[in-house]
Amino acid sequence: MEAVKLYEGGVYLVDGSMVVPEAETGAVKNAMGREVTPDEARRGTIAYGIMQGHNTSGDEKNLKVKFDALTSHDITYVGIVQTAKASGLEKFPIPYVLTTCHNSLCAVGGTINEDDHLFGLSAAKHYGGIYVPPHIAVIHQYMREMMAGGGKMILGSDSHTRYGALGTMAIGEGGGELVKQLLGQTYDVATPEVIAIYLEGAPAPFVGPQDIALAIIGAVFECGYVKNKVMEFVGPGVSSMTTDFRNGVDVMTTETTCLSSIWRTDEDTKKFLADHGRADDFKQLDPADVAYYDGCVRVDLSKIRPMIALPFHPSNVYTIDELNANLTDILADVEKHADEISGRAGSLDLLGKVDSAGLHVQQGTIAGCAGGNYTNVIEAAHALRGKSCGAGEFALSVYPSSQPVFADLVKKGAIYDLMQAGAIIRTAFCGPCFGAGDTPANNTLAIRHTTRNFPNREGSKPGNGQMSAVALMDARSIAATAANGGVLTSAETLDCWGDVPEHDFDPSSYEHRVFNGFAAAKEEEPLVYGPNIKDWPEMEPLGENILLQVCSKILDPVTTTDELIPSGETSSFRSNPLGLAEFTLSRRDPAYVGNAKKTAAYESARLEGAEPAELADVFAAIRTVTPEAAAENVEIGSMVYAIKPGDGSAREQAASCQRVLGGLANITKQYATKRYRSNVMNWGMIPFQSEDDPAFEVGDFVYVPGVREAIASGATEFTGHVIRDGKVAGTMALYVAPMTDNERQIVLDGCLINFNRNKR
The missing domain is CATH 3.30.499.10 (Aconitase, domain 3)
Structure with missing residues (x-):
């Protein structure tokens, strides 16, 4: 069997150890000898019990969750x-x-x-x-x-x-x-499907959590196998890894586009919580003797080898050995993709970094919630003990994930070993994950044990001619590469793995520095505002009819949230809604902000009681559709078209920045993640979708009549009338996937703030 196998259709998990494809059996019997149906056996998943334990709706198929x-x-x-x-x-x-x-x-x-x-x-x-x-x-x-x-x-x-x-x-x-x-x-969502991640075998000593995570991501991302579903880790292979190791696999499940994850727990989970002073927080979690899953990813941990996710996505996965054996062809493909992103030829020269020694890397980073864990840093320190990172281009930075982890690494001498080898040690920081720390030089290649390697996440600004590349790897192979002077090297070439001493957690740094005021609110303590912290601007309720001007048309297969609103230094303006909005789509479509402001000016004129003079022919055209259309009943706003937007970050600014510039809708083929679609609705924009190819260009208009009444009534299908050169140029079938009652009302009210004000 290959390392990762995807099952077609649902499966039963029997006694936590036997996977039975539904297609191969009519039914499965439980411990009492009674046949159970898939619907009954779905209740046997770990996820089902937790979700229903937090569900306040009384309807097991439609959750209204309150979190802890x-x-x-x-x-x-x-x-x-x-x-x-x-x-x-x-x-x-x-x-x-x-x-x-x-x-x-x-x-x-x-x-x-x-x-x-x-x-x-x-x-x-x-x-x-x-x-x-x-x-x-x-x-x-x-x-x-x-x-x-x-x-x-x-x-x-x-x-x-x-x-x-x-x-x-x-x-x-x-x-x-x-x-x-x-x-x-409450958090309202239809009960998600649950996919079994069945682990068997044990990882080799030179294989780390990032290797396992990348192998899974590479298998499931493109086909959407776990999109908006729950990944439930089961099987005997779970206990072959420590909990600290499992944490490193688990955090990367986000890159599959799943909704959430859950693992069966065991004695090591119990020990981890007890060692952190929270023994009472342990709960034994196992699937029932018969549990039904809507799919299964079977992972033989023993067959996974050190992996690398090449630019520009965590799913662009190869084994390191496979890459090293095919450097010319594989790197040529990456260079071609870089040229597409940057819009210019020769934007990135990776082939020039190859010589007889191999592929030369210029930077390594081990950081954050994925790489900075205790076990990863200890293993990297052991690999570099008595060795050198070299005095050339290659540099290594290590960021322990917390002060307690850092303190224990100091006590155990791991920090000394890393520093002696030439590594730079930094404090807990997420910057390398989003383009605000250890930014590589132009035309360089970095390897990172972090979470993402999207364009811009490493600090590139393709529109300014700045282009670098990040590949994701496990800390073990990064350390092996550092020990080899920056030549890409698999951890399998070293024999120093597995000697990880117990982590001694000391909460003193938390006790001395973290402010814990839960259940002790002090109303008399004022909020402290800096000059950049601004209130949200007022936003209108949804109009009776809407006239959408196309302000950006993106035909990339996937558009990340980092393209919608760049991360990195732009996020310094995060607390100023209008200030941050100036960067919307700046690294993907620099004309967008100007286009949206022009559209917003039309709406300002309309709110003053007059049809914008520049749109006289447009209003004449829409009156051929609805004769009563006029300034008082047609709201004007901007619209972004993208095939599949929203992969990546949960940051609501990807939607709110569009909204404060006058955005009224997105039109898409599909939404990459539930969270981006939720952001669109919470900021009062309509999450349109369409199977039609977009028969419009930037500057055209899409008129959607009767939209307010339709949404209020729960309608899901709409007609968009494309207006070009002052004439109706055709129609487009639009639809909205199911929305909850509250989501519909939020859109009608114009945003979540308005919704809550109206409730008060």
Whole structure:
């Protein structure tokens, strides 16, 4: 069998160890000898029990979830608190952890970053939250060490919110969904399908969590096998890995586009929680004796070899040996893709980095919630003990994921070994994951044990002629490459793995620096505002009819949230809605902001009571569709067309920036993730989809009559009339996938803030 196998159709898991494809059996008997149907056996998954335990709807097929805790970082928490405040927030009703780990090293924008950090601390005091200062921990490591536990559900405003290996179903969503929880509302979603990730065998000593994760991502991403579903890790192979190791696999499940993850727990899970002072948070989680899954990914851990995800996506996966054996052909394909992204030939020269020694890499990074874990850094230190990273182009940076991890690495001598080898040691920081730390030079290749390698995530600005490349690898192979002077090297070439001493967790740094104000809100403590922190602008309710001007048309197979609103230094303006909006699509379609502002000017003129003079022929055309169309009943707004937008980050700014520029809708073939579609709706835009090819260009209009009444009535099908050169040029069939009652009302009200104000 290959290392990763996908089953067609559903499967039964019997006694936690036997996979029985549904197609091969009519039914399966439980321990009592009674045949069970798929619907009955679905209730035997771990995920089902946790989801229903948090479901308040009374309907097992349609969830209304209330979470046990929330978490955000410093790119998102200001906007969330500001939105909740505008919606009537009085205090945080459940533990809400505000971590400062994304922009803690950025110097862009003067005092902006520290101003936002002070705001976060003041919000924790005022509303009763938990504030983790800069450099203390990355968001997900803190949640693993201090908050996650068996049977819990946690919601985070970061896409990599994953604590399944500790028995917690965690979901990464846009800030609007956290606002709902802060206001006592629910997370509404149809009960997702559950896919078994059946693990067997044990990883080789030189194989790390990133290798396993990349092997799975490579198998499931393109075909959408687990999209918006729950990945449930079962099988005997789970116990072949420590919990710290499992955490490194689990956090990468986000890159499959799944909704959440959960693992069966065992004695090692129990030990991890006990070692972190939280033995009571352990819960034994296993599937029932018969459990039904909507699909199965079977992974033979013993067959996985060191992997590499080449630019520009975590699913662009090869074994390192396969790459090294085919450097010319594979790297030529990457260069071609780079030229497509940058819009110019010769943007990236990877083939020029190959000589008789192999492929030369210029930078290595081990960091964040994926790479900075204790086990990964210890293994890297052992590989580099007594060796040298060299004094040439190659440089290695290591970021332990939290102060407790860092402290123990110091005590055990691992930091000394890394520093002696020439590695640079930094504090807990997420910057390398989103283009704000260890930015490589133009035309260089970096290898990273982090979460993503999208364009722009490493700091590239293709529109400015700046182009670098990042490949994802496990810390073990990165260390092997460093020990080989920066020549790409598989960890399999070294024999130093597996000697990992027990991690001694000391919470002192948390006890001395983390502000814990949960259940102790102090209304008298003022919120501290820096000059960049601005309130959300007013947004209109949805009009009776809408006239959408096409302001961007993107025909890429997938459009990431980092293309919709770039990460990196632009996120320093995250707390200023209009300031940040200036960067919308700036690295993918620089003309978009100007186009959207022009459309917004038409709407401003309409709100003053007159049809915009420039649109006289357009209004004449739409009156051939609906004769009563006039300035008072036709809202004008901008629209983005993309084939499949929203892969990647949970940041709501990917949608809110469009909205504050006057956006009214997206039209897509499909949405890459649920979280981006949720962001579109929470910011009052209509999540249109269409099977039709777009018969319009930038500057054209799409007129959708009767849209307000249709959405209010629950209609799902709409007709868009394409207006070009002042004439109706044709129609386009539009539809909206199912929306909850609240989602429809949010869109009708114009945004979540308006929805909550109206409720009050």
